[in-house]
Amino acid sequence: MTGATSASSVKRRKVGSAGPTFIDVFAGCGGLSLGLMQAGWRGLFAIEQNKDAFETLSFNLAREDSRCSFDWPRWLPKEPISVDACLRDYQSQLVKLAGKIDMLVGGPPCQGFSSAGRRDPADPRNKLVRSYLKLVKILQPRLVLMENVRGITASFADPTAASGKRNYADWIIDALSDEYVVHSRMLDTSAFGVPQKRHRYFVVAIRKNQPASLRELDPFSAIDNDRHSFLYGKGISVAPVSAKIAISDLELKTNGSLPSRDTMGFEDIDYSRPRTTYQRLMNSGCVGAPSSTRLPRHAREIAARFKKIISLCKAEGRLNISLSPEARASFGLRKCALRVLDPDAPSPTITSMPDDLLHYNEPRTLTVRETARLQSFPDWFEFKGKYTTGGKRRRVDVPRYTQVANAVPPLAAEAIGLSLKTHLLIKPLISRLASAQRTIPRKAPDASTSSRANPSSLR
Template identity: 50%
Template sequence: MTNKSVVPSANGRPTYVDVFAGCGGLSLGLERSGWQGLFAVEKDRFAFETLSANFLQAGSKFTYEWPAWLERCAWTVERLLSEHRRELFKLRGNVDLLAGGPPCQGFSSAGRRRPDDPRNTMIERYLELVDLLEPRLLLLENVRGFMQDFKAGAKAAKLVRENFAAQLTRRLSYRYEVQSTLLRASDFGVPQTRPRFILIGVRRGSGLPAAPLDDLASARDAVLARWGLRAGTSAREALSDLEIGRNELVRCADSPGFEAIGYREPLTPFQRAMRDGDDKPPTDTRLAKHTAQVRERFANIIEMCREQERSTRSLSPAMRDTLGLRKMATRVLDPSEPAPTVTSMPDDLLHYGEPRTLTVRENARLQTFPDWFVFKGKYTTGGHLRRVEVPRFTQVANAVPPLLAEILGERLRTYCLGSEPSEATPAICVSPALLAS
């Protein structure tokens, strides 16, 4: 029986809104697990262009029930709240899930972890949306640093006395039963270690039981079995079909003067799953233009890392001195292990066997984006634009891995509905007037 507290969409699916949506990794996983998106909110024009290309086109595999009152373009949450507060309020009680995580750069251990980073204030906008929509469930994903206190210091102490996870839990707890955990993506079939903070909120009085994360392992096993996957997928299992040595190089369709990796056939169950039944060659295989000197340096780095213990694929200080490197984050993929966390800097990770950085598509594979998923906008950016633009490499790095999102969506859908949705089960639909007004 369908849970009476859930309001399915016109197609019988429980509904969600994806906020701070990025390029759509979380939306893709939720859609695959049986959820119906109403709309998504993303401020960067490149990321929204990717979102639009994959979810808002005729023939898209998954689409939102986009409301007539909301222009299909990049929106800041602030602007959405300012211009469409009345329309958002009308959706109150008709949204099952508010999904998404505020920008994480101010919390990330890969960055400077500034407590005064203006992106951290997006939590306030997130809470405003919760107030307006009153969704039955909340799903928030963020970096591990979301759970960590900032270092002591006069400036930090004045601004932040507890970590953001504790703040958010405390501020939500009078309306929501909150459960949170730290997950490692590689335990969920993602070929990347990637620790992630997950928070689930269940609205008090919604008729839903507490502790939705308690049976997450069953959802993981069901989804991985559906795709023929397992936990602990290695970098080679994810990427071997995209090795230059196995494929011819072709001209890059969207970047004149660049070469791209041609593509033939998948070699592993993971690669077949990423093909997702699509026979077209994947996009975004453009190779970086490395000079002969850079390729030689990368070859030396790869060889040095091979000689170390397998658990250490990063360069020691002595090795950096030998190579004359200042960059601290460079790591080499271990072909037999999941990759380290994908970052927005293309040269943070080197290929396990070829003297080069990874392509956007290879990073997308490590994030479990299917090969049919296309990315739009610039490939990279630099200088002052790095704080205001989200090019393809950054879109991939910032995304929720779709496979992890699908597992979370599977758990929350069965949790909401109590059983598999049936065609015979009458659906209480979102009123078309709520989306059209």
């Protein structure tokens, strides 16, 4: 049609299609990458070896029509790959990127460090930190951003260490300190509008060949100072976002259910609309109903037990707190981690076990979408793969619940990414440009030019 352009023919500008560059290692389903792209960073590629997690990341962040998309290089296939395999098979391509990457990010697997696990120094996944540091050595990025569980800061028995103890946080800092100024801090993601009390250990390392003003900046002070303006810009109250504010629009009693769109024999929440500012923020850009709203299929007696547990926890004021030993015994439960959500507070840390947390009103565990909301994933972000797994497969499978639980909350990643971009990259660049402008000598105008420019000088 002449003079008109169809909406479908207009290519939408991708979030993160310009700006400073990053590579995400141990990327999982892409929570950290998503937040950085939303903060204006340009992702080059991601390294993730699990096929389910990579399928989710690739579907949301590596397609041409994605809302946010990596500028994936032609030399690297868009497929699951381990860090060691990438170092082995693509070393020459990685060497060519040396000094050209603004930031290397990632969270090496944490199971060997986690206080929720066995904290095993011999866990082979702990050694992946060394692979991450090898990549730092090759790429020589200006910044390094690492995230991990609180347990990585705790010393624990390790017969292979000279002292008999191992502290991986100290070891990482020492390994980076030759070439980087290293800062570290424990952060609670609920401070950034994430409706979840999730304490994680962050490292920000600044390469020593950067200007002194950059090396001397404390990035975590900058992140603290920017936090309130970030929340204000998102329309989120400075007070923590509660579980009810985050997921009340996903309650079954107000939506009803319909046959599941992706799993025969199950039902999905029949979603209607967002009701709070946070819900509207998460639902923005989502066309139709959010995915992964499949309801758990509890037996009638299990649902009845959950209803009693919810009532008991409310009566005893034990919301967000594990059941007492006496209560567990009365219900015949062995599980220690079971908790009931407090509707008026951020949730406790989301785990990969869907039966660790009960809804605050409804006698059921949470859907994947509800856990994703508590992790601040937007509703348009779709999770791929099976929903759950069990037995020995838990060591190798990364189903949807686990993908969500293992991710860096995108909202926190966005806040951190904005501060790092502003204070460590943009402001120093503006300062250098202004300094260069001041040092450019100005030419004195010659007499002829001066006379022509100012006729009164001829008089």
